[in-house]
Amino acid sequence: MIKKLMSYIGEYKRDTLLSPISVTFEVILEVLLPMLMAKVIDNGVEAGNMNYVVKMGLLMLVVAMLSLAAGTLSGVFAARASMGFGKNLRKAMYDNIQDFSFQNIDHFSTAGLVTRMTTDVTNVQNAYQMLIRMFVRAPIMMISALVMCVSISPKISLIFLVALVFLGGVMAFIVSHAFPIFDKMFKGYDKLNASVQENLTGIRVVKAYVREDHENKKFCDATDNLKKMSVHAERLVIMNQPVMQFTVYTCILLISWIGAKMIVGNGSMTTGDLMSLFTYTIQILMSLMMISMVFVMVTMAISSAKRIVEVLDEKSSLTNPEQPVYEVKDGSIEFDHVDFAYGDEQDKEAQQEKCVLRDINLSIHSGETIGIIGGTGSSKSTFVQLIPRLYDVLNGAVKVGGVDVRDYDIETLRNEVSMVLQKNVLFSGTILENLRWGNKDATEEECRHACELAQASEFIEKMPQGYETYIEQGGTNVSGGQKQRLCIARALLKKPKILILDDSTSAVDTKTDALIRKAFREEIPDTTKLIIAQRISSVQDADRILVLDQGRISGMGTHDELLRTNEIYRDIYRLQQKGAGENE
Template structure:
């Protein structure tokens, strides 16, 4: 799954690599600051050497500015890489969806596809930015600060070791418990989007049958379910902050107590070294907090990643033959012992053993009650679906032998539910022929009895 997604980083690989490089430089410079501060206290303040304090202060200022610049560049590179990665993912999903057959779209639902292209991609985008920045910064910062602590006092460093083990267990507990909840949460978003989509699409029907109260209850139920799932997830995630603060303050108290004894009683530590230990304590524990935040975000993104890969891996159930036909000889249509099911289940066929022969130029009417599969029958002619058994032949050839685009260009079809796309009426009329003149579009409106409105 990871290999599949990272392939869409594409032209943003340079930014993806430059962000960790910049953040590594930032961390190295930040780790030097406490060492310089300890030197200022031990050799400048306590010795009363003001020139040394000014000189080292200037060095600290330069180091801090360089660290700021490196951090800023890291943020720019990470933002550019993550936004580009999200764009490429959306484009890849959209391109693949354009090739979907109706059967593929029915599998995911329109609301589910919208959620995957918006909410899920945003989660992946945010997680990717945190990974190439925070997940690089935090471990390097933690390891560097730990190394400096061990250099200053190996004995006091054991405090950090105990803190690391404790926080690692807490993060593992949160991640393992939160993942199933986030997985269900995104499915809840699909249900909510479906509810809103149905309501807005059928708003005239809702008002005509005075069903506003029922739709409100359905919507409230969907949002209530999302609220409950969010609360369950947040109950786990919010544990991270108080546990982290407890660990930070405990480490500071222990270092203060034992460090003071080592200065006053043993004389094996300087005041500057103790001050630098406090700074390294905050750096280590802040790094752990960053890592825990990344793990929580990655846990959310994992569910989104699985849903996105499902769309990217989905192959259209309708494909062109190896050597397709590009011309339709005539308009004759033959249904030869056709069986069709939306679920590929022979026991649930909506059309069974259909045999029809229509000659070129002939006009026929198909009459039947609501739900008797009249539209389904017609949709098999331009191969919007494939038959389960038998064959549909147009111009004497099975529709599966034709190039799909060539076949559909020869079939004029008015669907039950028509949609006006954004743009002008003229732009909508040119969907059938983008080179059509305005006069041809007017003539088409007259033929369709639509020129008056």
């Protein structure tokens, strides 16, 4: 795990190296100051030699300024290295997530990924900064100060050895007990973020159903759970401070008592030596405090690091072949004995029992319009998601243009298969910026033409700023039908060989739906069109209609053929006709 994370230091290795070098100079200079101070007291103040006091005082000032400069540089280098390390981690995670297949995305919650890229990375970069600065400074300071203490009085130095053993045991106890709590705490952050995300995304539904109290309770439960775990962890961590203070004050009292006896009793120690011992005592114990803080931070960071590495180690279940095909000949589609199941594709035997598509055999000619209909849970969306290789089949093969989709370069294939998903998504930005997701180089005229085909131009032109109208995040300032038409226009701008509409006209009226289908027939006759719909009126003029039932093909044919031969289709048609008659 550490080796994996360290590989993302990248261009910040220089700063990572310069920070401990600078802090080493800072510590050496700091350790010299108490020794110089002892000389001032013994050889200057007590001897009444003011020239010596002034000379040594100036030297101490120079040493202090140099130490300050080295410490400042160390802070700058450490900050640059840690922030850069955090930046590289976030970028690596984000880039890896972009390569995830739908199957990989299913492994992580959205809230969990957000927490990993924010809170977890912040914990790791803060720990990294402390490691390359504080964790270098503290041991060097402690060892150097101990050496100076031993040179002044080996007898008094034994006090520090006892203190070190005691504090080491306390820190080991805190770290061992706090680690599992921090691990649970970060999972609590995931749940809290999920609660916030759901509430803010669905705020209109919450208000429409007057469920504010329910959402408040859910949020409060998540925060209370997180608070309890945080308090539990802090109870352990907070022990560090009083134990440290107890040790510091005990050491000072013992040194004062023993040192005073040595000065007054046999004169084996000077006043200057005792004063420098006090300073070295503070340096040693402050170093121990720094080390304990680093251990606490590292304990938190280890939990975060594991979660980050999980994302970095997740490999896309969809990869390019060694010699990919870079050209899609046409829009023909063939399903050859296709089985599909969600889950880990390595466990094929277990998956076979969970197949949501079974033995699908189908040939679609380039330029055909295929309607797809079936009950809820009949795997209509899963069926079309295999075409642009959003998932891989379990058995059999899906072919586009006569070539297995697994043999194509993924980007090439998806550029030729334009898909409007069931959940339409618009991004924050202008209408033109959203349309150009389909083709970043599309002219405004091409965008307008695509909107005319999708029957979106009329409502766009009525907006105050037209095509420059700003779309809020998630498209909250346009209606469901308007959002669907914008997404269809965006898909058309790709000029694909295959166009898939996954229930993408459900929010538009039947007249607009008919106009969109008419535009498809007249403007893109060579594009293969697959239209999933709940309304038979949306697909009845298709070249052929596919009826799916529980992951199997129940029927295939024209509207009239299916009315004669397929009971499921006939039942759906009768129910919809009856409902239309009652509405009239």
